[in-house]
Amino acid sequence: MTWLIVAVVLVVAAAGLLRWRRPAWYWMTFGVTLATLRVLVRYASVMDACGLTVPPSRWRLALARAANRPMPGPRAPRILRIRPTRTGLVLRLKLRPGQDAFDVAASCDRLRHSFALYGVTSRELRSGVVEVRMTGYDVLKRVQMPAKTDTRPMRVPVALREDGSVHYRDYRAVPHALTLGATESGKSVYQRNLVAALASQNVALVGIDCKQGVELFPLARRFSALADNPDTAAELLEALVSHMGDVYQLIRAEQRITADVPDAEIAADIWDLPDHLRPVPVVVLVDEVAELALFATKEEEKRRDRIITALARLAQLGRAAGIYLEVCGQRFGSELGKGITMLRAQLTGRTAHRVNDESSANMAFGDIAPDAVLAAIQISTDMPGLAIAGDSTGGWARIRAPHTSLRQAVNTCNRHADLTPDLAALAPFRPVLGVPAPADAPAVESIPATA
Template sequence: MTVYAVALVLVAAAVGLLRWRRPTWYWLTFGVTLAVVRVLVRYRSVMDTCGLTVPPSRWRLALARAASRPIPEPRSPRILRMWPTCTGLVLRLKLRPGQDAFDVAAASDRLRRSFSMYGVASREVRSGVVELRMTGYDVLKRVQMPAETDPRPMRVPVALRQDGSVHYRDYRAIPHALTLGATESGKSVYQRNLVAGLAPMDVALVGIDCKQGVELYPLARRFSALADDADTAAALLDALVSRMEAVYQLIRSQQRITSDVPDAEIAADIWDLPDDLRPVPVVALVDEVAELALYASKDEEKRRDRIITALVRLAQLGRAAGIYLEICGQRFGSELGKGITMLRAQLTGRTAHRVNDETSANMAFGDIAPDAVLAAIQIPAEMRGLAIAGDSSGGWHRIRAPHTSLRQAVNICNRYADRTPALPELAAFRPVLSASAAPVSLAKASSATA
């Protein structure tokens, strides 16, 4: 008995260690079996307790009375399908007549506790069919991206959602986006993941980093153009506007609007053009937008108006020309001057990391998803990289990008440096790469005394 007891203790300790260090392995080994048993055993009682049942129909009651049988029990949503994932379980339910997908979404927290799961999220797949994604552990505590994702042209997997699914940055669906976050909130890591995901694709990267290029210049081998101060940024944005106008002229010359051309082949943007004529799409990353909007003199104010005007024009017209904006900053409010709110209205995608005040969260979600504002201000300081992602549809998710060091991002950009396109309009802004740079001393010189 002593040997069996020691063995049992060792097994329990091994299971506990596995659950702590490798939650995914624990889930696939033990957790998924226990979860399936809990769901199947408790399903009817849980649905009844959560108010997700409907009374039996009249004809069933009449049939039971006529046959002197017991009154039928209330009916729960029917399980169409159930399958495990690396992070939890997925249930697809067929709702009964009279039930609504909102009822299931409102009961998500009660379902989480009743089934002893870490989280439950619901979405309506089609009319009358609801999908419950249940997570067995905190997938955002130690982010591990799936080995197989579904990247497509201009679609990058950048983070993991709270329900265990992958969060994609799809530029063709959401062309322009705004990313907010306080210092040390994980905004830079999110940006590195974005650059690392775009590096293997046929896309030109354009960077504006007014912190003398300290964030983006290490990745310069994959950038077609870089600006490290406001004056260069103004000229670079003007060059992008000129490229946009030239691309529109190309689209007009290739629209193919004759009567014998099918509607689907009429060109209205670069993706409708033949492959041999299609210009390279451009993703412009602005590291800190406030540095472009601040000014201290009349000359700087003119430069600032020029920059904001160019950004607004690119946000309004750049999608069809294949120019996409990714704007980052700590704040993005009307205090940055005229034109800022017009620019923000064009940025469909919104991502907010930890912010310092509620006003900053309102800048991101106040006009599209008020519920996400409360979630954004509740992000703890120790959870770097945790963010709230939403769009103009009003939906939002908790996401967290996997930690990518600067060295890892540099290695990826260097590996795909040969894919960096040379754009004639931006040739003057192509980063000059030197083998070594002389160190700059910041030590205060000591004065000599006689």
């Protein structure tokens, strides 16, 4: 008995230590079993307490009376499947007649408390079937991406969601996106993850970094075109508009609209073209959009109008031509001038990191998901990288990108530098590599830090 007590104490101590220091390991060793048993044992009573039950049907009551048996109690949704994952549990429920998926979604907080889990979310798979995802610990505190992800062409993993699933950036489903975030909010790390994930794909990367290129130029070996000032950016965007027109001419020439061609094979965008004719898709990353919209003189105002007009054209027409926009900034609203609101309406995907004021969150989600505005302004400064991701459907989720240093992103881009395509329209903007600093460059004196 003494040795048995010692073994039990050691196991309990090990479980407590793992839960404190390594919650993911604790979940895989102890937590998943305990949580599964807790859910199965408490399921009926919890559903009844949360109001997720329905009275027994009339024929069951009549059968109980006829057989002189006890009256049946209320019925909870039927568990179709319970599946443990590396971050939690996934329940698939079959709703009873009279129940709605909204009832389950409204009870997620009560389910989280009743089952003693970290988080609970739900979504409707089809009529009458709801998937409830439960997380056993805070997966966003220390982001660990799974080893295997569902990566496809133009669909890359960039972050982890609060329910433990992977957040993907799917350009064919959401062509254009807006990313907002204050200084030191993790916006640059999110952008690095996106570039690093796209580096291994057959795609042309185009960057506009008006901070003299300090964010994107270290990744230049994987970029087909780069601009580090508004003047070059205006010319680059106009070149992209011209390239878009050439791609549409190619699609027109290869539409195959004769009567003997099936409807599914008629070309309407680059993805309907044969592989040997399909142009390389282009992803345009704008690091700070406000620098493109601000002006102080008449000449700068003309340049600004050219830039916003080109961006709006790419946002409205670029999807079919395989041109996708990733617009980043600290603020993005009507105070940046005419055309900005029209451009924002074309940016379907919305991601907001920590913002400095509520109006910035309203710029991202006020017109598509008002509930996400409150979640965005509640992001604290001690969680860099935490963000709210939403789209035009009104759904949103908390995400956090894994920390990727600039050196890691540079190494990834250098490793895939041979995949960088050469586009004739963008040849004048191809970054020049290995050029030493000019002799007349100003010297920057290094000032040692003081205690």
